[in-house]
Amino acid sequence: MDLIAPLLTGYGLWAPVAWLVAFVAAVIIVYLLWKTGESSYKKGTQLERPYLSGNVEPEKGAVHIRASNLYWGFLQALKGYYDVLVPVHTGILSDYLIWFVAVTALVLVIVGVLS
């Protein structure tokens, strides 16, 4: 058994070990470039304090961007889609049962007629 054999997809192949070697090589190059940078940073000094154009730093909780603020634009762009999709998820058991029975009936019609 060839442990590092590439994955054959029938159309192409995927060699994760070769990819990993290339990735590690890239990481080493990035690390070497990083090592050539400024090394005067000192932990626990003023250098660690955020600089906000001279303004006082807000409380920690206030600067963290919360989950609801993320992808607002995406959700707005697809508002029409979500206005239909979200209300379908009512959380009401009888609705779930109706969906179940209705989908079963629909599949029965499709399979009964087309096969």
Next chain:
Amino acid sequence: MTIIDFVFINAPALLVAIPLFAAFLCPVIGKISSMVRNLWVMGMMLVTAAVAFILAYRVLATGPVLYVFGAAAANLAIPLDSGGIPIRIIFTVDAMSAFMDIICAIVGISVLLYSLSSESRNSSLEGYYTLFFLMIAGVFGMVSTGDFFNFFVFLEILSLASAGMIAYRIDGGLAVEAALKYFILSTLGAIFVLFAIGIYYGQYNALNIAMIAQRMQFTMLDKIALVLLVAALAMKCGAVPLHFWTPDAYSMAPSSVTAFLVVASQASLYGLFRVVFTIYNITMNCVTVGWVIIIFGVLSMVVGVTMAIPQKDIKRLMAYHAVSQTGYMLLGVGVGLAVLGNTTLTSAFGFMAMEGGIFHIFNHAMYKGLLFLTAGAIFYRIGTRDLNKMGGLGHTMKYTMIFFMIGALAIAGIPPFNGFASKLMIYESVYLFNPLLAIIAMVVSILTLASFVKVFHSVFMGPKLPEYADVKEAPLPMLIGMGILAAIVILFGLFPQPVVDILVAPAAHALADQGGYIASVLGGA
């Protein structure tokens, strides 16, 4: 006979007997002390897993294993006075069953190890572990049995135990409500399954899957039975638009249970594939039924991921992603089914699509189980599932964060993790069938990544929040449980071809080879 010989010969029966034994003795042993109980459940889980691995090894090395209850030997599957009908309960464990057994064993060990810490602060743990082992027995029974009525019995055991586990935390009644929804839907699904079994029995005088498959005529009644089974099992595996119970149940169950509910759902997916491939195969119109499954798959992928993005509850978000990922499995195997009657197309891409879908079952169980366990670790430490209340946990829960990253990158199909390998197989084979389906699958992966970037940022990034200043890393048993799954996610991603050769391809062959399955039972193999 040595004990090893005994285990080797009786492995299919032990696979169900040991977890049942462990379950029913758990309340008694729990009276001694919590330490003894924990040793008992961990020991029993390890023994069960060892039996599952031994059985899988035997199946993969020598072919399908037949176990006839009440008969001295497997070649007595059909008693002389039964009119040629296998009337005894028969377990038929082929490569597809062995594949599912391995998944159940690995996730079972991880979840149980994790539970020793995550549930340690709760009461009624005897009940918890009893129900957990009943779930284990239910899954092993469903994927091992060759008798359809027996399949129904194990499905019911699994559903009842799962409902109990979902309701375990009560949570002001919310968990009980989620369990009630799951329970009632499962009951209706079980009635559908029972009705279909009645149709088969009425027509063919048989409950054995191989016998029904051999006698299949694809009459109108068989079409009704097929639809009832497809609908019931698609609902149980969480396919859209029958998925509504999943966000409720997955989010309200303890995270350890949710990780195993993923496997429970996959056992229903196994049942669905077993029905269409082993019972019906090319006697039905594979194109029509294949497309029905493909449409379930596409709807699941798209609706699942788009519903996940706006979620604010971390487990509800992950539950919608579980729905979405089930879509990939349905898509891959559905394409394989749609071209099953065409040898050229099957060898060109159909079989590869099936392999991709089946491989994704394994990968999904590992990374989704891992993600639910990380969500549980977060909940264990900060007591909320609300993403809006989280932040900065990467400062203190570094290992949990790393495990989350591994799971998130795998589910998004980022190389070199296991999700990428199976998704690549699905993309490339499905593209040859219908390019639009492959493009939809890729877009869904991008949206999955976007969704998990949101979770990663919301939970782990940002400054250390004052309210979580004292938060510590998850306890060691929970980290080990997550670590096992994370290691498999990485290993299966780095070495996918051996996994495909050893586990996935034999499973796909076993599923597609209806004649082989029938011969293994009725030929007395």
